[in-house]
Amino acid sequence: MSWVKVSVTAFLLSMVYPLVADGVALAAGEKEDDASPDDVIFVPPEIGAPRDRMGAGTRDVLSEPTSGTLLLLVPEDGGLTTLPSPPLVWRLTRGHRGDVVVGLNPSGANGPQFRIKGPFPAGDYGLDLGRQNFLLEPNLVYAWHVMLLDQNTGAVFEKATGLIERLPESYRSKDPAANGYWFDALSEFVGISLSGRIHATKPDQFEQLMDSAGVGS
Numbered sequence: 001m002s003w004v005k006v007s008v009t010a011f012l013l014s015m016v017y018p019l020v021a022d023g024v025a026l027a028a029g030e031k032e033d034d035a036s037p038d039d040v041i042f043v044p045p046e047i048g049a050p051r052d053r054m055g056a057g058t059r060d061v062l063s064e065p066t067s068g069t070l071l072l073l074v075p076e077d078g079g080l081t082t083l084p085s086p087p088l089v090w091r092l093t094r095g096h097r098g099d100v101v102v103g104l105n106p107s108g109a110n111g112p113q114f115r116i117k118g119p120f121p122a123g124d125y126g127l128d129l130g131r132q133n134f135l136l137e138p139n140l141v142y143a144w145h146v147m148l149l150d151q152n153t154g155a156v157f158e159k160a161t162g163l164i165e166r167l168p169e170s171y172r173s174k175d176p177a178a179n180g181y182w183f184d185a186l187s188e189f190v191g192i193s194l195s196g197r198i199h200a201t202k203p204d205q206f207e208q209l210m211d212s213a214g215v216g217s
Contacts, residue, residue: 023065040189040205043078043182043214069094070160075126078163079182082172084136085129086183087192090146090160091216094114096120098151100196102127104134105143116196120153126192136166177209185209 073089086103098119103113114132129136136142145161164183176184178190189206190198200206210216 021056021156025093039176040137040212041178042075042182042185042209044075047080047180060164066085069096070146070158071216072146072160072162073186073210073216074162074164074190075215077181078165080165080167080180081183081187082167082169082176082181083184083187084166085132085134086136086164086166087126087128087190087198088144088146088164089124089126089186089192091124092120092122095122096148098154100125100149101149101156103126103147104136105145106137107141107143111142118149120196124198126197126198127196128192134183136139136164138166138168143167177212180210181211184210 019097069092071091071093073091097120099118100120101113101118102116103190104111112132112134112170118128142164143161144164147156148158149155150157157198171181172184173179173181176182176188186209189200189209190200192198
């Protein structure tokens with residue numbers, strides 16, 4: 001009888017062990033699926049930044065002194081995009097009671113300006129060019145600026161300027177940050193409300209993108 005018991009026990013264990021092993025593997029798989037996504041790291045584009053293709057006179061506008069209240073969320077030498085209407089985003093480190101004007105000037109020409117009514121608490125804001133029915137022309141560098149207007153006089157008391165260049169859609173990438181397409185990457189992580197306030201749809205990835213490019217600090 002003892003041999004029978006041992007055989008039965010061995011048989012039952014041989015049946016149960018694969019089920020237990022499968023359960024452990026399934027649990028491990030579920031844990032792996034719950035892991036956080038890969039870090040977002042911005043890599044400067046191989047073709048160079050927009051600043052590299054601008055004349056010296058245009059590059060000088062990037063040296064305008066600021067008080068630190070207004071920060072454009074774009075790399076120092078500008079950003080690339082394959083999108084016709086990418087988000088233009090900036091940060092106010094302090095509240096601003098007046099209006100804000102955002103302008104886009106193609107290289108060597110004047111462009112449209114968009115006025116947004118204040119006041120604005122401290123935080124991140126943006127302009128949705130799609131809502132403005134404005135499309136960037138491919139292979140053209142634009143100087144875009146944000147101006148803070150005095151609430152009483154309407155005079156400009158602070159201005160910051162950045163560069164943006166739209167590439168043809170054939171350059172579009174599934175990993176825009178790794179390929180240096182700043183505004184494409186930004187569009188994946190932020191949304192812009194009707195008030196102009198932005199919200200990070202993926203806060204962790206948004207912060208990783210900012211930190212890896214040294215933007216916003």
